[in-house]
Structure formats: structure tokens, C-alpha cells
Amino acid sequence: MAQPASRPVFAPWNDPAAKPLIQFKSVTKKFGEFVAIDDVTIDIFAQEFFALLGPSGCGKTTLMRMLAGFERPTKGQILLDGKDLADVPPNRRETNMMFQSYALFPHLSVWENIAFGLKRSPMPKGEIGPRVEQMLKLVRLDKFARRKPHQISGGQRQRVALARSLAKAPKLLLLDEPLGALDKKLRQDTQFELMDIQEKTGTTFLIVTHDQEEAMTVASRVAVMDHGKMIQIDTPDRIYEMPNSVYVADFIGDVNIIKGNAKPTGEGRFAISWAEGQPDIAAASGAGIAAGTPVHFAIRPEKIAISADKPADRANAVKGRIEDIAYLGNISTYKVELANGAMIKAQVANDRRLARRTFSWDDMVWLSFTDTAGVILMK
Amino acid sequence: MNRRFSWFNATSLTLGFAFLYLPMLILITYSFNESKLVTVWAGFSTKWYGELIHNEAFLDAAVVTLKVAVMSSTFATLLGTMAAYVLIRGGRFYGRTLFSGMIYAPLVMPDVITGLSLLLLFISIGLDRGIGTIVLAHTTFSMCYVSVVVSSRLATFDQSLEEAALDLGCTPFDAFRSVTLPIIAPAVISGWLLAFTLSLDDLVIASFAAGPSATTLPMKIFSSVRLGVSPEINALSTIMISIVTVGVITASLISKRSIVKQRAEEQKAVRN
Numbered sequence A: 001m002a003q004p005a006s007r008p009v010f011a012p013w014n015d016p017a018a019k020p021l022i023q024f025k026s027v028t029k030k031f032g033e034f035v036a037i038d039d040v041t042i043d044i045f046a047q048e049f050f051a052l053l054g055p056s057g058c059g060k061t062t063l064m065r066m067l068a069g070f071e072r073p074t075k076g077q078i079l080l081d082g083k084d085l086a087d088v089p090p091n092r093r094e095t096n097m098m099f100q101s102y103a104l105f106p107h108l109s110v111w112e113n114i115a116f117g118l119k120r121s122p123m124p125k126g127e128i129g130p131r132v133e134q135m136l137k138l139v140r141l142d143k144f145a146r147r148k149p150h151q152i153s154g155g156q157r158q159r160v161a162l163a164r165s166l167a168k169a170p171k172l173l174l175l176d177e178p179l180g181a182l183d184k185k186l187r188q189d190t191q192f193e194l195m196d197i198q199e200k201t202g203t204t205f206l207i208v209t210h211d212q213e214e215a216m217t218v219a220s221r222v223a224v225m226d227h228g229k230m231i232q233i234d235t236p237d238r239i240y241e242m243p244n245s246v247y248v249a250d251f252i253g254d255v256n257i258i259k260g261n262a263k264p265t266g267e268g269r270f271a272i273s274w275a276e277g278q279p280d281i282a283a284a285s286g287a288g289i290a291a292g293t294p295v296h297f298a299i300r301p302e303k304i305a306i307s308a309d310k311p312a313d314r315a316n317a318v319k320g321r322i323e324d325i326a327y328l329g330n331i332s333t334y335k336v337e338l339a340n341g342a343m344i345k346a347q348v349a350n351d352r353r354l355a356r357r358t359f360s361w362d363d364m365v366w367l368s369f370t371d372t373a374g375v376i377l378m379k
Numbered sequence B: 001m002n003r004r005f006s007w008f009n010a011t012s013l014t015l016g017f018a019f020l021y022l023p024m025l026i027l028i029t030y031s032f033n034e035s036k037l038v039t040v041w042a043g044f045s046t047k048w049y050g051e052l053i054h055n056e057a058f059l060d061a062a063v064v065t066l067k068v069a070v071m072s073s074t075f076a077t078l079l080g081t082m083a084a085y086v087l088i089r090g091g092r093f094y095g096r097t098l099f100s101g102m103i104y105a106p107l108v109m110p111d112v113i114t115g116l117s118l119l120l121l122f123i124s125i126g127l128d129r130g131i132g133t134i135v136l137a138h139t140t141f142s143m144c145y146v147s148v149v150v151s152s153r154l155a156t157f158d159q160s161l162e163e164a165a166l167d168l169g170c171t172p173f174d175a176f177r178s179v180t181l182p183i184i185a186p187a188v189i190s191g192w193l194l195a196f197t198l199s200l201d202d203l204v205i206a207s208f209a210a211g212p213s214a215t216t217l218p219m220k221i222f223s224s225v226r227l228g229v230s231p232e233i234n235a236l237s238t239i240m241i242s243i244v245t246v247g248v249i250t251a252s253l254i255s256k257r258s259i260v261k262q263r264a265e266e267q268k269a270v271r272n
Helices: A060-068 A110-119 A125-138 A154-166 A184-201 A212-218 A236-241 A246-251 B007-031 B047-053 B056-089 B096-108 B111-124 B131-155 B160-167 B172-201 B204-209 B217-225 B231-271
Strands: A022-031 A034-044 A049-053 A075-080 A095-098 A172-176 A204-209 A221-226 A229-234 A256-266 A269-273 A281-284 A293-299 A305-307 A316-327 A331-338 A343-349 A364-369 A375-377
Touching (some): A022 A060, A034 A060, A034 A229, A049 A060, A049 A212, A060 A075, A060 A095, A060 A204, A095 B160, A110 A154, A125 A154, A125 A184, A154 A172, A154 A184, A212 A236, A221 A246, A229 A236, A246 A256, A246 A375, A256 A281, A305 A343, A316 A343, B007 B231, B047 B231, B056 B096, B056 B131, B056 B217, B096 B131, B111 B131, B111 B204, B131 B172, B131 B231, B160 B172, B172 B217, B172 B231, B204 B217, B217 B231
Parallel strands (some): A049 A204, A049 A221, A095 A172, A172 A204
Antiparallel strands (some): A022 A075, A221 A229, A256 A293, A269 A281, A293 A375, A305 A364, A316 A331, A331 A343
16 A cells, blocks of 8 residues: 655654664673674664564574663673663663563462552552553453453463553563464464554564564564674565575575576676576676676565466566476465476466466476566675 | 282382381370370370370470471571572572582481581580570571472572563562562472471470570470370370471472462463
8 A cells, every 4th residue: 555645754764863762882792602692783763663583593582681681792882862771770771571471470460460560660659550551451451450360361461461561651662572472363463453552652662573474564674683693674675675695585485596697787787697508587786796706596486477478578587397386375386397407486376266277287387577576695 | 000909009008108107196096095004095085185284394395396496497488598599590600509519418417417516506606505596406407498499499480570570670679579479489388387397396406406494395205205105295296296297288288289370370371
């Protein structure tokens, strides 16, 4: 859906005058000899929904725990609103965290859990009650205020944990795999609920997740991490369309990676020779690549069209035999084997009923894509 | 595997339990004996329980014993809980292994050695022996038991609960008081009951630590028995057996119930 033109786009990271809320300045964290975080620098802006994405053990949770105050950086600085956090203990930080295990206090009711932080804040006693009621309404748990955590369902517990961490109106809310324990359907509903709550409260959210779909859905920007290093920080669409490395392209979604050698053909166009007997791939790139440079060409399966005859208007077309078809309901993935044995995946939306499918196993087909459909990656 | 209740099993079970409980059964039975002669049965009576109430010496000793038990178990619970907390939560500090070994060593130390070493300590620092020294001595050996009970509960405690408390604005002490302590309370209470019963039956250590001014009940019983066993002592012992039994059963029920409850809740959480 197109946004009305009058609505300003929220992108403080493109505004050089914008002041970041959180700054990591060359932060390194070591556990003994093990480097958990390796020289990370990030700026996170107020009201962002920022996602840290990576496989388990990549250091994303350590990064978050340093913000909460449970770990200290070995080197570097973390600033919140321009102030160094190094000597601020967790109980004095203007951040709150929603734990992966929810960490609800089992001996306290839902109401008391949400009031827990408020009772330890300068908030006057008379305002605590209304604030708790407001939070309960926000997460739609008004009816469960007197229940203990073990008397409510997993989804409700997750919402109590969210309400508890939002109650003190923190400058920054940290969410550690908040939806990990929920089943898929509930997780998707909750993702939209989270975005809604984030918009309503105007709080800055930092979410840690290993689920790329979740990160893409909720976040304004995604940071992809691997082995303690920041690989790419960008908006979800750019992370998907313009990955900066084979690692990011492969980690986010499905992708065909083709190894070859690039040769400039002028005006940001390149020809990639990649296999004997196959035509060169025509691709575009903004980077200056010298002739003969080994590169990776990455193209998403849904950007490859499949047809019986060779299309005349596409920059790239290769012929192959359908090896396998994976039917996923809304889409089908065709695995096509080329003459040289290379396997290319193409994805087609199933806009017709299955019985009327045009192609079947062992059919010879043409795969085609434009010269701007894929990206050339150097690493 | 043969799971049938064979004759062999039945015999070993009977022998085992007889070996453990026959002496106590005899003692309890004879406490209801009408006759003054302990070994001659002359019919059922509760008159020795009645006489016991009028025996000043026994009553005084009972009061001393209760005072000692309440105070020493309370101190032992405080110290033992603190020790357990440091051992489980303190991370890997220098000398941790030595410290944890030293906490558990008194569990296997012979009472005579504990008693003797305490006696030497009290004499060398010139401490007058009385109720105070017995309390100190009992605290020393029973805090180990408390710390074993409490640390096994702390080991299964989800540490993110404490982190959540800190995150929501608690100081570390406030987090312990308002989150950790209420959750581990069953273990602390059963530790206290254990310490209480241990103090109640101790004879050896109390004999070393006590002075002429304070005599505990086990000491009193032991010294009277040397002049001959009276039915009154049987009655007294029966009362002590019941107190200890109630204490031990309550302690184990409390800890077992909290474990069962915790398991059930964890399983429920996993299922949801």
C-alpha cells in the first residue's frame, strides 16, 4: 500500500542532524578469551523499532544485556541520551527488559507484577493504581489482574511481561526473543500487537531475535550479526533487496548464489561469466568492479520468471529441466537443473488452481530475469 | 526384572525396619507401663506423663533445650542461607571450591571433635560456658545442614527473576528480600526445622559446650539413666521422639511439596 505523500517518512538514520538515543562506540566484550562482541558501533534513534538478528551465539543477547546493565563492555562506550552507562547499575538505568523466560514473579499476582517496578520508582502512591490499570488495558488483561502467573496461559504471560516492562515508561525497551515460546499463529498476531503498542507508547524498542521473518515484520531497521560482528544495519527492504554480503543474503530468506567473474560492460553494467556453455549473466551494480574480479551473484527465487518459450525482452534467460516442485499453497518453488548441472530455484505465485498448473516434472523451461533483479556481492 | 513382592523382600524389609524401630517401640510401650519397674509390664497407664509435669529438674532442662533450639536454629538459618546464596550466586570467586568444601565438612565431622574443639575455643577466649555457648556450638554444626537444603533450592532457581527485579529498580538487597526470599522460603523453613530438631537431640556437642549453669534435656536424661532407667524417662523420651518426628516430617513435606509444585508449574509453562 502506498503511503500518502504528505506523511513524512520515519528515517532519522538518514538525517545527519538527528541525535541518536543509544550509541555503541567500538564496543568489545570478551568472556575470558572468547570474543562475544567484536568492535561494534551502532546508533539507535528514539522511537525506532530496532531488531538484532543473528543465529544463536552471535552475541546479540550479550549486546542487549550490556544495555540492561547485566554485563560490562570490555572496551568501548555505550551512551544513552549522550550519557555514558558504564557506571550506572541496572536498577538506575532508564531501560527495561522483557525476558525470554518472561521472568514473572511467581509469588505475585498479575497486578502486583506490573506494579513491582512502579513501587520502586518516585511515582506517588496514588498514581500507581491507575497506571497499572492503564497497562492492563493496553495488553487486554483487565480481567486477569488478580491471577497468579501460573494460572494464565503462555500468551497472557507474555503480555504481562510486556506490560510490566512498559509500566515505568522506559526510554528504551529491550525484548529478548519475546515471542520465542509462542506458537506460529499467536506469534504473528503478537507481532502486530507489539508494533501497535510501540506506536501507541512511542517507546524505543530493541528486539533480539533469531527469526528473520519476525525481524522483517516488526523492525524499522535490522542489524544482522555474526560471530560478534555487525554485518549489515539497514531497513528490512534494503536488507532483503540489497544485502551487502553472501552471509546476509543467505541468512535472510531464500536465495540463489552463483559464483563467477565480473567484466564491466559500461554504465554500471557487468557481465558475469560463471559456467562453460552458459551465457554470461547481465547484472547492474553501483560499485566499480575491475575486470576478472571473482564475485557472487545473488538472486531471489521470486525474481526469476519461468516460461515455456524464450522471452524476448529479458536480459537473462537460461534453459533447464524441472527437477523438483515444492508446493507451499500460496506459492510453488521450482528447482530447475541447467545443462551444466547447476540448480536454480524459481518461485511462482499460484494464481491458478493446482490442477491447471502449466509445468510439471521433467518439463524443459526457460528461466529469465532482468539485469537489475539480482545483486553482485564481493564477499 | 522381577517386581513381585517375594518372601526374600518381605523378610529383609521386616528385619530392616525392626532393626531401626524396635528399640523405640519398646521405649514407647514401656512409657505407658503402670509398674515402676521398667522391665515388668503391669498394665496400661499414663501416670508417668503426669509425674513428669511435676519434675522441676526435667522441666528446667526442657526449657533450656527449647531456648537453645529456637535460637541456634534461627542463627543457623540466617548464616546457612547466606552461605548458600554466596555459593550458588557468587560466581567463580577465588577459593570457591575450598569454601564449599569447608561448608560441608562439619556434616561428616565426628561430634566429639566438633565439641572438643569448641570447648577449647571457649576456654581460650575466656567465654563463660552456659546457654550462650551451647547456642554457638549448635549454630556451628546445624548451619551446614541449612546451607545444603537452601543451596539445592537456589540451584534450580531461575536467575532471570533476580535480574528482572534489578531491572525494575530493586537494589540487590531489595531483589533478594522481595523476590528471591519469598520463592525459596519453603527451603529456608525446612532448613530451620531441620536445625531445630538437630539441636533438640544433640547430646555430645552440648555436653562439651555446656557449663554447670545450663543442662539440656538429652544431657539430663543421659545423666539420670546412669542411676537407672525410670518410667518417667521413657515418657520424656517418647515426647521427644514425637516432637522430632513431627519436625522432620513437616520439613520434608514442605520441601517435597514445593518441589512438586515448582515442577508442575514449570511443566505447565513449557506446555503453554
